[in-house]
Amino acid sequence: MIVSALLTSVGINSALCILFFALYSILRKQPGYLYVYVPRLLAAKGIERNRLIRLKRLLPSPGWVKIAWKLTEEELLSTTGLDAVVFIRIIILCLKIFTFAGIIGLFILLPINCSGTQLAAFDITVISNETLDLFTISNVNNGSKWLWAHCSAVYLMTGFVCYLLYHEYDYICSKRNAYFYASKPQPHQFTILVRGIPVTPGSSVSESVNNFFKDYHPTTYLSHVVIHRTNKLFYLINFVKKMYRRLTHKQSESAKEYSRHNGSFGLHKSDREQKLGDLEENLRAEQSDDASGQEVRSAFVFFRSRFGAAIASRLQQSEKPTEWVTEQAPEPNDVYWPFFQSTFLHRWMSRVVIIITSILLTVLFLIPVVLVQSLANLSQLEVWFPFLKDFLTAKMVRQVVTGYLPNLILQIFVKLVPPVMEFLSSIQGHISYSEIQRSASDKFLWFIVWNIFFANVLSGSFFNLFAVLLDLKNIPSHLAVSVPAQFIHVYAPKFETAGRFWPTVHNCMIFSLVLMHAIALGIFTVKKLSSASSLIFPLPVLTLLFNEYCRKRFLPNFSIYSAETLIKKDREDLSDPQMPRFFTELITAYMDPALSPLQCSNSDCHSVPSFSDISNDHITPLLSLD
C-alpha cells in the first residue's frame, strides 16, 4: 500500500464520519424517528411530537455533543444502571489506550522507522508515492540499536495497559458493591432456583420443597413457586394471539365493507366473538389445569433475607449432588422458561452437544466460505448468467466483482454467525436471557479469535480486511447506542448484570497483550536483535501473573456478593417499612408467562405479568376485546 492510497482512505473515512454525524444530528430531530432515538423518553414522558420548528429540524446541530460530554457517571448510573456505566468506561479505556499508543507511535516510533534504511531511504519530497512499509519497523536496519525503542515501547504499553486494567477492575468492583448497597430490594436477591427436586411417592413437588426448606432453613425460608409444564400452553397462547390478530384484521375489513354496503355486520361480529369466546374458555381451562397438575421438578424458592438465599444457593444442599441443585435466580423478566422442564442429564447432554457444535462451527467455518468464494468467480458467473456476459466483461465491473465479491461472501457468512451462536446458546440449557447472551458473546469471541488466528497463520490475506470491516460496519446503530447522551434515551435495559461482563473485557485485553508480546518476539528475532527477544520473554509471563492476581483479587466479587455485604444490606432493610409489602409481592414475581392471563388490545395480545393466585377465579377477563 502506498501513502496516497492511505490518504485517500483517510479522506473517505473522514467524509463518512462527518456525513454520519450530520445525518444523526438531523435524523434525531425528526418526529418520525423519535421511536428510534428517544424511545425511553417517548415511553416515559410522551413528548409532544410536533413542537419543533420545521427549518431548525433540517439543519444539523452539534448541541447534543455538549450534553453528551457533560453527562456525569452518576446521572448515567441513575438513569440506565451500572451496565451502561461499565460500557462507557470500556470505551473510555480503549480511547486512553489508543491515545497513549498513538503518541508513542507517532512521536517516537514513526521518526525512528523513517530514519531507517533497511528497505530504502525515506524521501519527504515524494511522500505520496512512498510505500507504507517505510513507516513500519520493517524499515529499521537489522540489529540496529534503535530497535530498543520498540522493545521499550512494548514494555511501556504493557505497563500502561496493566495499570489501567487494575484500576478499572478495582473501580468497577467497588461500583458493583456501591450499586448493590444503593439498590432497592429486588426479587432476584431473595430468590434461588432449585432443580432436581426428589419426590417421595404420594407427595407433590410443592410439598417436597416445603418440607425440605422448612426443615433445613427454618428461619430464612419464606415460600416457593413450583414450575409447571407449559409447552402446550405456550403453543396455545401463540395460537390465540395469531387467531386474535387475524379476526381483528377481518373485523376492521368488515367494518369498512359495512360502511360501504351497510350489510350484515351484526351477524359477523357475534360469530367472531363466539369464536374468541371459545378460545378464551379453552385457554382458561388449560391454564387452570396446568397450574394444578403437571409439576416440573424445579422451583423458585423465596427467602426472608439475601444472606439466607446466598447460603442456600452456595452450599450443596443434598447428599446427592444431582438433587436439590441450587443457584441464584435471575431477575424475573430475565427468566428463559423453556429449559426448566428438562432433567439434569438432559441439560448436561445438550450442553455438551452444543459446545461440540460450536467448536466445530468455529473450526470449520472457513471451509464453506472458501468453497463459495472459489465457486463465485468471474468465469463461473458468466456460465450461470450468460445474459450478463457483456456487462461482466467491462473493466470497471471486472474489478468490482473480483475485488469485492469474495469479501461480500465472507461478510454474509460472518453476519450469520452471531444469530447462530445465540440460537445454539438458547438451546444449551441456560435459564436466563442474560446467560444466553453472555454465552453467545463468548462463543462469538472465540470464533473471531480462532478465525483471525487461523487466517493469519494460513493466509493472512483477506482477514485484515475482515477485522477492519467488523469495526466499521453498523455505524448508525453504533451512533445510536454508544454515545452517552443516547444511553439516556435509547438504551432500555432488559436486565441488569451490574457490570458482570467486565471480566470478559479484561481477559480480552490480557489476550491482546500476550499476542502483542508474541508478535514482538517474532519481529525482534527476524530483526536479529536476539537480546531484545529474550528481554520480551518475561513480559507475557508477568502479564499472565498479573491476570492471575486480578482473578484472585477481584473476580470473586463478580460471581456473588460477600457475606458482609449481604448481611449489611439485610440489616438496612430491617427498618424499611416497605419490606412486608415487598415480601408479599415477591411470591408473585416469578410467574410463568404461559400461566399469566392474556390481555388483548386493538393492535395485539400480551401476557399480564405477576398476579397473586392463578387458581382462583378472578382471572377475568382472559381476553378483552376493547
Added chain:
Amino acid sequence: MIVSALLTSVGINSALCILFFALYSILRKQPGYLYVYVPRLLAAKGIERNRLIRLKRLLPSPGWVKIAWKLTEEELLSTTGLDAVVFIRIIILCLKIFTFAGIIGLFILLPINCSGTQLAAFDITVISNETLDLFTISNVNNGSKWLWAHCSAVYLMTGFVCYLLYHEYDYICSKRNAYFYASKPQPHQFTILVRGIPVTPGSSVSESVNNFFKDYHPTTYLSHVVIHRTNKLFYLINFVKKMYRRLTHKQSESAKEYSRHNGSFGLHKSDREQKLGDLEENLRAEQSDDASGQEVRSAFVFFRSRFGAAIASRLQQSEKPTEWVTEQAPEPNDVYWPFFQSTFLHRWMSRVVIIITSILLTVLFLIPVVLVQSLANLSQLEVWFPFLKDFLTAKMVRQVVTGYLPNLILQIFVKLVPPVMEFLSSIQGHISYSEIQRSASDKFLWFIVWNIFFANVLSGSFFNLFAVLLDLKNIPSHLAVSVPAQFIHVYAPKFETAGRFWPTVHNCMIFSLVLMHAIALGIFTVKKLSSASSLIFPLPVLTLLFNEYCRKRFLPNFSIYSAETLIKKDREDLSDPQMPRFFTELITAYMDPALSPLQCSNSDCHSVPSFSDISNDHITPLLSLD
C-alpha cells in the same frame, strides 16, 4: 524377547515372591522386629515380647493370610479409618481389572494372535525358542477379520472399567457420608481458618476477629485462637532439644567416668543443671512474650455447629476477596505451622514459583539423567578408575556395567524425585501435612506421566523397564503396608482424609483408558483395518463424557459435606451430653506446638499438646529432667 527369557523371568519373580512371603512370615514373629510389624499393638497393648517358642518362630507359617482374608471392611474401618478401606478397595479394583483383562487376553486374544501368520507361523514344538512377538497383535495378519476381536476387547475393557469406576465412586461417596454420620464430634469439623484479617489502628487481631464474627455470625460463633509469629521460638525449641540431648549424653558419660574414678561429678551435674535452667527460663520468657505479642493476621475460628462453620468457610466473607479469606481447618495434628505468617501475596507468589519449578523439573528431568548415563560408560570408568581396568574388561562385568549401570543411574535419579516434590510442596504455602502430601503425589504423578510419555515418544527404550521397576521395588515395605492384616498393626494414620484421594485414582484410570484408546487407534491404523480405527474414535469421547458426568455426580461430595448432612449431624449432637465438654476442649485444640511446654524424658524432648491457657503460670515445668 524370546519365550525362554520370559519363563526365566517368571521363575525368578515367583521364587522372589515365595522368598519374601517366607521372610515376612518369619520376620513378623521375631521379637526384635515387632516395632516394624506391629507397632500399633505394641503401643496399644504392650505385648509380652518373649511369649513365643523359639522353634516356631523360625518356621514360616501362612496363618496370617487367613486372618488377612477374613478381615471385613467394617473391622478395617473401625480400626484404621476410611482411608485404609479406600486404599484396600483400590487394590481390589485393580485385581478385578487385571483378572478381567487376563481372562480376555489369555483365552480370546492370545489364541487369535498365535493363529496369525504375519510374522511367522506359530510352532508349539519349539515354543521356548519362539519370539514373544508371536503372542502379540503384531502376528495377526494385516486387515484380518480377527482384529475385530481386539476392537471388541477394547470396548469390553472400557465398559467394564467404567462400570467398576462408577460403582466404586458411588460406594466411596456413600461411605464418606456414612463415616461422617458415624464420627464423633471432631475439632476440625467446627473450625475454620481465617487469613488476611484486616486490623484497624489501635486494635488487635484478636479484637478484630471477635468483632467481625460476633457481628456477622452472632448465633454460631464460639471463639477463636489467633496465630502468633513463632519462627524464633521454633528455632529456640530445636536448640533446647539439641542441647538437652548433648547434655544428657555428656551426663551419662560422666556417670560412667564417675563410677570409674569416683571424681568431681557433683560439680559437673550442677553446672549442667544450671545451663538447662537458664535455657528453660529463656524459653519460658520467649513463649509468654510471643503468646501476648506478635500476632499474625490469621486465626482459627470455632463455631457452635458444623453448618455454621461451613457457611463461614464457603461464603466469601468480605467485600475484598483478599481479606477475611476462610477455609475449613485441617485436623489439629495435621496443621503445618510455618506458613501462617506469610501474607496473601507472599503465599500466592511462592505457589506460582513452586509450580513453575515443578514443571521445569518434570520437563527437564531427563537431561541430567541422559548426561550422567552418557558420562558413566565403560571407557569413561576406565579413565576415572584406572586400577579397575583389568576387572572391567572381564566379560561378565562388562555385561553388568553396560546393561545395568544406566538403569541404576536412572533409578537413583527417580528415587530423588518424591522427596524433592515433597520439599517443593512443603514450601508452596500449604497449611496441612495432608495437603502437602496430596500436592506432592499429584506432582509426582504428572512427573511419571510426562516422563513415560516423553520417553515413549522419543526413545521408548529404557522406560518400559522404568515402569516395571517402579512396581517391583520396595516389596517388603509393600508387604508391610498393603496386606490388610497389617493395616491393623502397622498403619498408624497421621490424619484421616475419609478417602479424599479417590478422585485422583479415578482420574488416573480414565487417563489410562484414553491412552489405551489412542494406542488401539494407532495399532488398527498400522494393521490396515481403518473401519476399526474409526470405530475406536467414539470411545475416548464417551469415556471423557463419563468422567465429566462422574465429576458432576460425585466430586462435590469430596470437597465439602452438604447442608443436609451437616445439619442432620448437628441436630444429632444436640442431645449429646458430651458436647459442652467438647466445646471447652475445642478452644484448646489448635495450639501452635512452639507455644506448648516442652516435656523432656530420659531419651528426648517433645512438646506437650493442647492445654487450656498459655498465659497463666501453671505451665511448669517447662523442662523436667526426670
